[in-house]
Amino acid sequence: MKPFYSLCFLFLFWNQSATAETSSFSDRLISLKRFLGDPVIVEKSWLVKSIPVWKKEEESRLEVFLKKILTSKLSKLKGSSFPSKESLKTQFKSIPNLGGIRIRNQKTELFFWVSSGTEFPNLSQIKDFQIESYYVDFYLGRQGGLASAEFPKTGLTSAFYFFSEDETLLYFQKSAKQEITELKSMEELNSYYKNQINRCDDCEKLKLSEGTLFVFPAQSSIFFWLRWGLGFLLVLLGLVLTIFFFRSFLIRNQETLKKAIQAQKNLEKEKNSILTQ
Numbered sequence: 001m002k003p004f005y006s007l008c009f010l011f012l013f014w015n016q017s018a019t020a021e022t023s024s025f026s027d028r029l030i031s032l033k034r035f036l037g038d039p040v041i042v043e044k045s046w047l048v049k050s051i052p053v054w055k056k057e058e059e060s061r062l063e064v065f066l067k068k069i070l071t072s073k074l075s076k077l078k079g080s081s082f083p084s085k086e087s088l089k090t091q092f093k094s095i096p097n098l099g100g101i102r103i104r105n106q107k108t109e110l111f112f113w114v115s116s117g118t119e120f121p122n123l124s125q126i127k128d129f130q131i132e133s134y135y136v137d138f139y140l141g142r143q144g145g146l147a148s149a150e151f152p153k154t155g156l157t158s159a160f161y162f163f164s165e166d167e168t169l170l171y172f173q174k175s176a177k178q179e180i181t182e183l184k185s186m187e188e189l190n191s192y193y194k195n196q197i198n199r200c201d202d203c204e205k206l207k208l209s210e211g212t213l214f215v216f217p218a219q220s221s222i223f224f225w226l227r228w229g230l231g232f233l234l235v236l237l238g239l240v241l242t243i244f245f246f247r248s249f250l251i252r253n254q255e256t257l258k259k260a261i262q263a264q265k266n267l268e269k270e271k272n273s274i275l276t277q
Contacts, residue, residue, distance in 0.1 A: 040202045040217045043158045051162050051171060052210050059127050059140060062097060066138060067129060070103075074131045082110055089113050099141020099168060105133055115141045116168075125165045125210065141168050157218035161189055164211040175218045189214055 069091065073083050092098055092113050100114035100121065112120040120137070128137045141164075159175035167186040193214055196203050206213040 039219060040158070043156060043217065044204065044206075044215055046156075047158075047160055047162075047213060047215065048206065048208065051208065051213065054171060055140065055164075055210055058097060062095075062138065062140065063127060063129055065095070066098075066101070066136065067131065070131055070134075070136060074103075074134050085111055093143065096143050097140055098143070099139045099164075099166065102137040104135050104137075106135075110134075115143050121166055123165050139166070140164060140170060141166075142170065159216040159218065161214045162211055163189075163213075167212075170211070175216065186212065 073088075088111060092101055093115075098115065100112070102112040102120045103110045114120055121139075123139055126137050126139045128135060130136070156173065157175060158173075160171075160173055161169060162171040163186045164170050169186070190205075193203065193205055196216065200216065202215075202217045204215050206215065
C-alpha cells in the first residue's frame with residue numbers, strides 16, 4: 001500500500017504545482033500585455049484598481065453627510081424619546097446613494113431603514129460610526145433607478161457594470177459599440193454576459209472584494225496584437241536591413257583596404273626591382 005500512497009501524494013503535489021504554475025504564467029502574461037499596451041487589459045486593470053477607490057470615497061462622503069444629520073438629532077436626546085421614525089425614513093429616502101441604515105445602542109436595535117427589502121442585510125461591506133452612545137451602520141445603494149457617474153479617465157471605451165455585494169448597480173458606463181439595453185438587475189446582466197461570452201473573447205465577469213464587475217470591451221485585442229505584430233515585423237525587417245547594410249559596407253571596406261595594401265606591396269616590389277637593376 002505504501003507505493004500507492006506515495007503515488008497519490010506525488011500526483012496531488014504535481015497537480016497543485018501545475019495549478020500554481022498556470023496561475024503564475026497567466027498573471028505574467030496579463031502583466032506583459034498591460035506593459036505592451038493592450039487596451040483591453042489596460043482598461044480592465046484600471047477599472048479593477050479604480051472602483052474600490054470610487055466606492056471608498058463615496059462611502060466617506062456619505063458618512064460625513066450622515067454624521068451631520070444624525071449628530072443634531074441624537075446628541076440632543078439625553079434621556080428623551082427617540083426621534084420620529086417616520087421623519088427619519090423621509091429624510092433617508094431623500095439621500096440617493098444610501099442603501100440602508102441602522103441605529104442601535106449597546107442593548108438593542110432602535111431603528112433601521114433599507115431602500116430595498118424588509119430587513120437590514122448582513123453584508124461585509126457595511127460601514128459604521130458612533131455618535132455618543134449610539135452606533136450607526138450604513139451601506140451604499142441607489143434609489144430611484146440607475147444613477148450615472150462621471151469617470152476621471154478620458155478615453156475609456158469599454159462598457160462596464162459594477163454591482164455591490166447586495167447586487168445593487170453602483171457604477172456603470174455604456175459604450176456606443178456595445179448595444180446593451182437597459183439592464184437593471186445583476187440577473188439580467190448575467191444572462192446577457194452568458195449570451196455574449198461565445199461572441200466576445202475579451203468580455204469578462206470579475207469577482208472583486210467589493211462586488212462583481214462585468215466588462216464588455218468596445219474593441220477586440222486581436223486587432224491590437226495584429227497591429228503590434230505588424231509593427232514588430234517592420235521594426236525587425238528594418239533592423240535586419242540595417243545589419244545587412246553595415247555588414248556589406250564593412251565587407252566592401254575590408255576588400256578595398258586589402259586591395260590598397262596589395263597595391264602598395266606591388267608598388268614597393270616594383271621600386272625595389274628598379275633599384276636593384
